[in-house]
Amino acid sequence: MEHLVNSKVKQIELSGIRKFFNMVADIEDVISLTIGQPDFETPEHVKNAGIDAILANYTTYTHNAGFYELREAACHFVEKKYGLTYSPKNEVIVTVGASQAIDCTFRTLLEEGCEVIIPSPVYPGYEPLIKLAGGDPIYVDTTNNQFKLTADLIAPYINENTRCIVLPYPSNPTGVTLSEDELKDIAELVRNKNIFVLSDEIYSELNYGKQHHSIARFLREQTIVINGLSKSHSMTGWRIGLLFAPESVTKHILKVHQYNVSCATSIAQKAAYEALTSGIDDADQMKKAYEERLEYVYHRLVKMGFEVVKPDGAFYLFPSIKKFNQSSFDFALSLVRHAGVALVPGSAFSEFGEGYVRLSYAYSMEQLVEAMDRIEKYLESL
Numbered sequence: 138m139e140h141l142v143n144s145k146v147k148q149i150e151l152s153g154i155r156k157f158f159n160m161v162a163d164i165e166d167v168i169s170l171t172i173g174q175p176d177f178e179t180p181e182h183v184k185n186a187g188i189d190a191i192l193a194n195y196t197t198y199t200h201n202a203g204f205y206e207l208r209e210a211a212c213h214f215v216e217k218k219y220g221l222t223y224s225p226k227n228e229v230i231v232t233v234g235a236s237q238a239i240d241c242t243f244r245t246l247l248e249e250g251c252e253v254i255i256p257s258p259v260y261p262g263y264e265p266l267i268k269l270a271g272g273d274p275i276y277v278d279t280t281n282n283q284f285k286l287t288a289d290l291i292a293p294y295i296n297e298n299t300r301c302i303v304l305p306y307p308s309n310p311t312g313v314t315l316s317e318d319e320l321k322d323i324a325e326l327v328r329n330k331n332i333f334v335l336s337d338e339i340y341s342e343l344n345y346g347k348q349h350h351s352i353a354r355f356l357r358e359q360t361i362v363i364n365g366l367s368k369s370h371s372m373t374g375w376r377i378g379l380l381f382a383p384e385s386v387t388k389h390i391l392k393v394h395q396y397n398v399s400c401a402t403s404i405a406q407k408a409a410y411e412a413l414t415s416g417i418d419d420a421d422q423m424k425k426a427y428e429e430r431l432e433y434v435y436h437r438l439v440k441m442g443f444e445v446v447k448p449d450g451a452f453y454l455f456p457s458i459k460k461f462n463q464s465s466f467d468f469a470l471s472l473v474r475h476a477g478v479a480l481v482p483g484s485a486f487s488e489f490g491e492g493y494v495r496l497s498y499a500y501s502m503e504q505l506v507e508a509m510d511r512i513e514k515y516l517e518s519l
């Protein structure tokens with residue numbers, strides 16, 4: 138009966154990150170720097186709020202958009218941190234992770250033939266969802282622009298089919314982000330055009346040395362802001378995302394969300410409330426540790442001769458491996474086999490990721506030191 142399965146679904150492939158992870162899972166004594174999730178535990182007070190919610194029988198459906206106080210806390214969070222103003226009444230939706238917020242957004246905005254401009258290399262989660270919603274992903278090569286999708290790169294790709302631009306900054310897999318001026322330029326470019334911006338800011342709390350800016354401050358009416366607690370509060374498994382947009386858009390996204398999941402898990406919502414109130418600055422501790430690791434790994438890589446753009450945020454480095462004259466897949470495979478270190482081939486992040494590998498430094502300093510030693514030894518043996 139497989140022939141009856143929706144052809145769009147059949148054409149989608151599993152994420153290259155997972156594929157590579159599964160492939161190397163059985164090789165022994167490998168330090169894996171492949172996964173993009175914090176290595177910290179969810180803060181204790183947040184875990185306790187989840188436990189309390191269960192004990193208090195907070196186990197029923199909530200409002201579709203999330204319980205009101207949580208929506209208030211979410212709006213307060215983005216106002217305090219990034220100067221964004223949204224109404225808790227009708228301009229925020231609590232979703233099942235940022236992933237579901239992205240899916241609901243594309244399904245609400247796109248129709249057959251709509252084009253979505255995406256920087257490349259990029260997180261692989263957008264393309265399948267765009268295609269399922271009938272849209273066409275249009276990748277823009279950012280490799281010669283410090284991995285930044287700036288207004289001058291976007292302009293040539295805008296046409297009457299362009300419905301949306303994805304701005305995923307700070308970026309997975311490159312860690313770079315856009316400055317306030319670069320965001321303003323993009324806002325000017327698309328202002329009053331029939332184009333939305335999906336601004337995926339899931340790493341907004343993990344920025345090093347630079348203040349995070351959201352394009353919604355300059356282009357509120359056309360922007361859908363995606364955020365969540367997965368990275369900021371080390372809550373990947375709780376599945377709490379946040380979506381902010383003007384009421385005219387949110388009211389339609391809410392319908393898709395409602396029929397999809399009814400609401401985010403009530404227990405996780407209570408934990409999220411604790412995180413966004415008493416734990417509003419919880420990311421700071423983790424950020425300090427990430428920054429130390431970033432400095433260490435970045436300098437080790439540079440010392441080994443890798444060309445690598447120094448990131449502004451998230452917890453990834455994306456060094457070039459072009460000088461080894463191997464595909465990123467073959468390079469990563471040799472590294473696993475001969476050095477015992479797993480990195481993700483850049484090709485997992487769309488075609489322009491070829492020639493790079495992604496290293497996640499959301500791992501302990503001990504693991505990072507050992508991994509760097511192993512890579513160095515391997516390179517010396519070549």
Ligand SMILES: Cc1ncc(COP(=O)(O)O)c(C=O)c1O
Pocket residue numbers: 173233234235236237260262305308309337339365366367373376377378
């Ligand atoms: C850029 C980006 N957006 C969205 C997500 C998904 O976040 P969540 O786990 O909250 O669904 C990830 C996860 O790695 C990501 O890197």
